[in-house]
Amino acid sequence: MRALDVTGRATAAVFGGYALAALVAAACARWLPMARVEAVVAGMLVSFAVYAAVAIFAFASRSAARAWIGLAAIGVPLAVALAASLHGAAA
Amino acid sequence: MIALPLVASVLGFALLCLGMSRHQRDLFGRSLPAGRTRAAKAAGWLLVTVAYAGSLLAEGAALGAVYGVGVLTFGAAVVALTVTGLSRSR
Amino acid sequence: MNGVNGGLRQSMAWLHTWAGLLVGWLLLAIFATGTSAYFQDEITRWMQPEITGVRQPTRAAEGAVTWLTAHQPDADSWSIALPGQRAIASTVYWRQAGEDRSAARDNTLTLDGNGQPVVSRPTLGGAFLYRMHFDLHYMPVIWARWVVGFCAMFMLVAIVSGVITHKKIFADFFTLRFGKGQRSWLDAHNLSAVLALPFHLMITFTGLVTLQSLYMPWGVAAAYPNKAAYFADAFGSESPPVRSGEPAPMASLGGMIAQARKVWGGAQPGFIDIALPGDRHGVVRLFRSGGDAMDAREKTLLFDAATGHMHPLPAAKGGASATESTMVGLHAGRYAPYALRWLYFLCSLAGTLMVATGLVLWTAKRRLQLPDPDRPHLGFVLVERLNIATVAGLPLAFACHFLANRLLPVRMDDRATWEVHAFFIGWGAALLIACVQRPRRAWLAVLMLGAAAFAALPVVDELTTERGLLPSLARGDGVFVGFDLTMLALAAALGTAAWKLYRRPAGARRKHAAIAAGADA
Numbered sequence: 087m088r089a090l091d092v093t094g095r096a097t098a099a100v101f102g103g104y105a106l107a108a109l110v111a112a113a114c115a116r117w118l119p120m121a122r123v124e125a126v127v128a129g130m131l132v133s134f135a136v137y138a139a140v141a142i143f144a145f146a147s148r149s150a151a152r153a154w155i156g157l158a159a160i161g162v163p164l165a166v167a168l169a170a171s172l173h174g175a176a177a
Numbered sequence: 178m179i180a181l182p183l184v185a186s187v188l189g190f191a192l193l194c195l196g197m198s199r200h201q202r203d204l205f206g207r208s209l210p211a212g213r214t215r216a217a218k219a220a221g222w223l224l225v226t227v228a229y230a231g232s233l234l235a236e237g238a239a240l241g242a243v244y245g246v247g248v249l250t251f252g253a254a255v256v257a258l259t260v261t262g263l264s265r266s267r
Numbered sequence: 268m269n270g271v272n273g274g275l276r277q278s279m280a281w282l283h284t285w286a287g288l289l290v291g292w293l294l295l296a297i298f299a300t301g302t303s304a305y306f307q308d309e310i311t312r313w314m315q316p317e318i319t320g321v322r323q324p325t326r327a328a329e330g331a332v333t334w335l336t337a338h339q340p341d342a343d344s345w346s347i348a349l350p351g352q353r354a355i356a357s358t359v360y361w362r363q364a365g366e367d368r369s370a371a372r373d374n375t376l377t378l379d380g381n382g383q384p385v386v387s388r389p390t391l392g393g394a395f396l397y398r399m400h401f402d403l404h405y406m407p408v409i410w411a412r413w414v415v416g417f418c419a420m421f422m423l424v425a426i427v428s429g430v431i432t433h434k435k436i437f438a439d440f441f442t443l444r445f446g447k448g449q450r451s452w453l454d455a456h457n458l459s460a461v462l463a464l465p466f467h468l469m470i471t472f473t474g475l476v477t478l479q480s481l482y483m484p485w486g487v488a489a490a491y492p493n494k495a496a497y498f499a500d501a502f503g504s505e506s507p508p509v510r511s512g513e514p515a516p517m518a519s520l521g522g523m524i525a526q527a528r529k530v531w532g533g534a535q536p537g538f539i540d541i542a543l544p545g546d547r548h549g550v551v552r553l554f555r556s557g558g559d560a561m562d563a564r565e566k567t568l569l570f571d572a573a574t575g576h577m578h579p580l581p582a583a584k585g586g587a588s589a590t591e592s593t594m595v596g597l598h599a600g601r602y603a604p605y606a607l608r609w610l611y612f613l614c615s616l617a618g619t620l621m622v623a624t625g626l627v628l629w630t631a632k633r634r635l636q637l638p639d640p641d642r643p644h645l646g647f648v649l650v651e652r653l654n655i656a657t658v659a660g661l662p663l664a665f666a667c668h669f670l671a672n673r674l675l676p677v678r679m680d681d682r683a684t685w686e687v688h689a690f691f692i693g694w695g696a697a698l699l700i701a702c703v704q705r706p707r708r709a710w711l712a713v714l715m716l717g718a719a720a721f722a723a724l725p726v727v728d729e730l731t732t733e734r735g736l737l738p739s740l741a742r743g744d745g746v747f748v749g750f751d752l753t754m755l756a757l758a759a760a761l762g763t764a765a766w767k768l769y770r771r772p773a774g775a776r777r778k779h780a781a782i783a784a785g786a787d788a
Binding site: 092113114128131137 | 269270271275278279281282286420423424427428431472475476479480482483485486487488489490491497500501585586587588590591594
Binding site for chain 2: 438440441442443444445458462463465466469561593597602603606607610611613614617
């Protein structure tokens, strides 16, 4: 159904996009090989481009499901790696 | 100082416009021969590049880069509005 | 690839339409106020016609300190906003012990070039329009910034999808066909979008960057134990001074400014912050004027207030930080000299027209697809009415705001606030007309009201002040002449739009006439 398709893509774009952008910002902040404050700023700068790219991808991909799968394929490993890194740092 | 890049930008875009067959037909009533069209396009691109380079030279790297964008926008807008006005009065 | 609406180009066209439509009216307000903000200093000067004189930052700073020492000697901190290159008056703020930062907004005064309080009509000047650009109004500032950020993100997506979809971007580069209905609106939309495309892309992205620590705090959360640590790293780690209790008169501010200007290669200070004035531990912070460098956060310098001794220079910025502050500087454009400022203004105007023509284009296109043009579906009605209220109504709002500045009694209570209310009253009137009248009549009414209001401004200026168009021309006063002429140009533009609409026979009338002719036959 069309409404379902559009809703699925829209949520992928709006919420999935923000989540991935946030993950990328955090990943850059932790892992870019530069001064900490520089890495944080670089991550923020890049995150908006990521958000826009995800939105485009969500509406260009063949289906809403594929959009979500694509997001998860990048987002989940990133989230896991970040969680591990943060947990390790706290421990 | 920025006047020269502005003029180059307007002339460059005017030539690029003249190098397009649709606008040739609008302005002259017919398409121009291929040689002239190519020459117009080449000269147009050259002048547009000169306009941007001129901005860099006139105002330095950082300020000039921004001026350059403004100068190109201005030139393109002037040509677009002029061409519109000219083809309407025909 | 089959996207949401078929192939890539059709999907991107669909996305472009919806991204633009959902936030279009707010974006129009954001673009319009942003456009005016490039001349906010000039607008402020026009709205305070009582202030004359020349700009002298050092004298203004020292005069301000004299006034503050005399009137607010026990304050916890003083702040002085010096006149930029295009303004004359300075503004001082002070904060007493125990007050929080927002109190400074109430403890404020405008001083002239010699440090004397200015007697001028209370007004926010161009600053209201500037702040509305990102703080909107009548709502908590943080909500507004989230809403504006949301719109900016939609705008970014609209730009990218628009570029992908516009295959004939070069073939149609110079094309603007008038009088062809929907086709003309499309041409106008394409032209205003493509010709200033680098600007639109830059302004949208840098706008997001300007508030990036609000929108994307996750990097800070991931790399720093708390926000304070990040801000210390990013903006300098001097902790605020503690009151010693020993009085010490402030050293010469002029001397500190001279030292700063040497470090800054001649640039002027723009903002001065003095913590614990009159105390031995007082600290003076000099911020470089935005008008002198693209990098918005270039080298803030600290001094001991009592001795005038300069603290060690801050460390040089890294690449990402320098990029961020340059991007902020690019967005605000405070560094731009006059020629470039006008280019900024024209590009921004193009952006405003891009959004406006996009919104009108939607109704022009959909109207042709309506099964019954006299009974459009709710979505169409909503868009059409909001278009009238915003595309025609926003200019009216601006005009009402400026008219209020000239017409409200100088001594009334809350005058500055009522000038702001006038903006929204004008906008509200347009919305009312848009809801109550038939669309074509509503368009004509609001456009003509706007044209009349703008045309009235130079007249009211002439009648109520000594700085109307003619005296200002005689005096060579560029700012006042420029403002009044711009108002006349806007009046002409709105009047022309109304005229063109009036001359075009209404679609419904044509159809009705045809039906009536058929019925009579």
